[in-house]
Amino acid sequence: MTATPASPTGGPENLTVRTRSSVLAQLRARIAGEVFGPGDPGYREACAGFNRMVTHRPAVVALPENPFDVVEAVRFAAEEGLRVTVQATGHGTGVPIDGGLLVNTSRLDGVTVDPIARTARISSGATWKTVLTAAAPFGLAPLMGSSSGVGAVGYTLGGGFGWLGRRFGLASDAVRSFDLVTPDGTPRRITDSSSPELFWALRGAGAGSLGVVTAMEIGLVAVSTVYAGNLFYPVDDAEEIFARFRDWAPTRPEELTSAVAILNLPPTDDVPEPLRGGSFAVVRGCWSGDVDAGRRLVDEWREWRTPLIDMWDERPFTDADAISMDPVEPMPHLVTTEWFEDLPDDAIDVIARRVRPAAGSAPLVVGEIRHAGGAVARAAATAANDRARSGEFLLELIAAVPDPQVALAVESALRVTRQELAPFVTGAAYLNLVSGSERAARAYAAFGAENRRRLAEIKAAVDPSRRFSRGDIV
Numbered sequence: 001m002t003a004t005p006a007s008p009t010g011g012p013e014n015l016t017v018r019t020r021s022s023v024l025a026q027l028r029a030r031i032a033g034e035v036f037g038p039g040d041p042g043y044r045e046a047c048a049g050f051n052r053m054v055t056h057r058p059a060v061v062a063l064p065e066n067p068f069d070v071v072e073a074v075r076f077a078a079e080e081g082l083r084v085t086v087q088a089t090g091h092g093t094g095v096p097i098d099g100g101l102l103v104n105t106s107r108l109d110g111v112t113v114d115p116i117a118r119t120a121r122i123s124s125g126a127t128w129k130t131v132l133t134a135a136a137p138f139g140l141a142p143l144m145g146s147s148s149g150v151g152a153v154g155y156t157l158g159g160g161f162g163w164l165g166r167r168f169g170l171a172s173d174a175v176r177s178f179d180l181v182t183p184d185g186t187p188r189r190i191t192d193s194s195s196p197e198l199f200w201a202l203r204g205a206g207a208g209s210l211g212v213v214t215a216m217e218i219g220l221v222a223v224s225t226v227y228a229g230n231l232f233y234p235v236d237d238a239e240e241i242f243a244r245f246r247d248w249a250p251t252r253p254e255e256l257t258s259a260v261a262i263l264n265l266p267p268t269d270d271v272p273e274p275l276r277g278g279s280f281a282v283v284r285g286c287w288s289g290d291v292d293a294g295r296r297l298v299d300e301w302r303e304w305r306t307p308l309i310d311m312w313d314e315r316p317f318t319d320a321d322a323i324s325m326d327p328v329e330p331m332p333h334l335v336t337t338e339w340f341e342d343l344p345d346d347a348i349d350v351i352a353r354r355v356r357p358a359a360g361s362a363p364l365v366v367g368e369i370r371h372a373g374g375a376v377a378r379a380a381a382t383a384a385n386d387r388a389r390s391g392e393f394l395l396e397l398i399a400a401v402p403d404p405q406v407a408l409a410v411e412s413a414l415r416v417t418r419q420e421l422a423p424f425v426t427g428a429a430y431l432n433l434v435s436g437s438e439r440a441a442r443a444y445a446a447f448g449a450e451n452r453r454r455l456a457e458i459k460a461a462v463d464p465s466r467r468f469s470r471g472d473i474v
Contacts, residue, residue: 024060027076031069033107036061046104049090050149051435052332053401056085058102065107067179067187067214070124074212075185077101077467084183084468086208088125088151090330092158092432095440103212105153113138118220119176124153124213132318140220141317143171145432146324153216157207158432159385161394163228163286163323166257166374168221170389172203173379179215183463187214201458204385205447207431209469210462227294228286228323229312231301238262238281238352239345242369244304245283246343249371250392252297258285261368262355270328274309279357283307286323332401333365336414337433338425339391343369347424351395354417363406364413366398384455387428388446395421396433 021037028035036043037060046063047056059082062073077084083100105124111131112121115138120131129148135141145155145162152171160171168174178190178199192199202210233241245260252258260283267277283301287294291314298312315322340347355367372394380390397417399410418425429445444452459466 023080027060027062027073030072030076031062031064033063033065033069035063047102048330049087050330051090052330053334053407053436054090054096056087056096056102057098058085059099061102061104063104063107067108067181070103070105070108070181070212070214071185071187073101073103074181074183078184082467084212086124086154086212086468088154089127089149091147091150092154092207092435095437105212105214108214113140113220115140118222119217120220121215121217122152123215124151126152128152128155132320135220136224136316136318139222139224141223142218142220143168143174144320145171146320147326147328148321149326149328153213154207155432156216156218157202157204157213159204159388159430160432161370161372161376161389161430163226163257163320164221164223164288165376166254166372167288169375169379170204170383171218172383172385173375174219174221175203176217176219178202178206178213180210181212181214183211183465183467197454197458198462201384201455204383204388205451205455209459211468223288223317225291225314226286226288226317226320227291227298227312227314228320229315230282230284230309230323230325231298231307231312232275232280232282232309233305233307235262235279235281235356237305238356239348241281241283242343242348242352243345245369245371246348246393248300250373252371253289254374255289256285256287256294256297257371257374258283259368259370260284261366262352264355264357264363264365266365280308284323286320288317332404332407333435334399334401334407334410334414335433335435336397336418336438337430338395338418338421339387339428339430340369340393340395340425341391342424343393344424347421350417350420354413354420355397363400363402363410364397364417365400366396368396370394370396384451385431385446386448386451387426388430391426391428394430394433395425 024037036046046061064070085097086103088105108123108125110123111126111134113134128144131142156171180188180190190199242260264279265271265275351367355364376389380386401407401410429442431446
């Protein structure tokens with residue numbers, strides 16, 4: 001086989017035509033799972049993730065059936081000088097791989113719950129839906145994100161700010177251990193006592209940069225019923241609603257994680273009829289304390305102004321998808337983010353103007369500002385991704401890309417929006433809300449200078465050839 005060695009510059013590796021079939025046969029003989037090369041039936045499906053904006057073109061795709069397959073696949077890559085990218089559901093995507101090995105962990109989807117210890121052991125391809133379903137009968141819940149279809153491990157490696165965040169912290173804070181296959185193919189159990197530096201790095205800075213996590217053990221929280229949902233107001237009232245939220249949210253108890261958003265909903269059957277094809281300003285969130293106390297908090301909004309549609313209600317936490325109402329079908333989209341310490345009126349005006357629909361505008365479908373602080377901010381000083389969790393308000397902008405021909409226009413719209421917001425933001429990046437090449441370009445902004453130095457030392461020790469180079473650690 002002829003291959004270009006792995007390098008920090010990210011040059012592609014390719015198998016020669018003459019040797020491709022024999023090399024693929026070697027990996028097939030070593031693992032129980034399937035192996036694909038370009039042109040093989042099943043190759044495109046094995047490469048595809050939820051975000052269809054990213055197209056991986058690996059020389060080899062491995063779909064492990066068990067953790068031992070992962071070990072063999074990574075050892076194969078090391079022997080052949082191939083770079084490695086890891087994917088489960090493909091929601092959080094960095095730079096696509098061109099050549100090299102893609103390890104698709106989606107078949108490693110086991111979850112076991114220990115209700116006495118209040119822990120869950122989660123394999124690398126499992127979604128939060130699987131974890132939630134396993135934990136709920138015991139009155140327990142994971143610190144999942146806005147969509148239960150997202151892969152639990154990848155989400156956690158990037159930090160993970162969900163609807164229980166202000167009370168319990170990020171998903172990464174709940175991790176007890178990782179099972180990691182390092183870039184040389186060594187399986188290791190990583191804990192705070194066995195490998196404190198690597199454990200620290202994986203919790204918030206480890207998404208695809210330090211090896212393949214085949215499983216993790218997390219702590220669960222005693223949450224079964226919440227008061228959660230959305231209040232829908234006219235989109236023309238967005239500036240007034242955002243300003244009120246800015247002043248209201250920081251004074252609420254930590255049992256409430258809340259947000260305001262402008263939603264431009266598609267005219268599709270998966271959107272409820274009253275909302276279909278409409279644009280709204282929304283007050284949304286999740287209260288995990290006493291239900292009556294949560295209802296009284298939201299009543300403050302109802303008494304201020306009657307919403308067009310009121311979808312806040314007592315509900316099981318297993319119904320958490322109803323809060324953000326994220327799409328469930330794969331789609332091409334771009335995501336970007338910024339942190340704010342405050343939300344001056346001028347910043348609110350930029351967000352509303354850019355996201356509110358207008359003739360000829362690029363399709364920004366969501367502009368959400370989530371209130372942070374609480375347990376999210378308290379742990380920042382000791383976390384690897386310190387800057388990515390220490391602001392007061394987190395902005396997420398999501399743009400649909402219905403046609404590849406408009407991709408450049410959409411990218412431009414997001415870039416211009418960030419430029420207009422530059423005077424008001426902290427400059428930090430929350431990496432779970434950044435996609436594509438921007439994720440690699442802004443990775444440094446998730447970490448303070450001292451943490452960047454420390455992470456670089458860990459990366460150099462674990463992966464000196466930079467075989468794993470998704471870009472989260474620079």
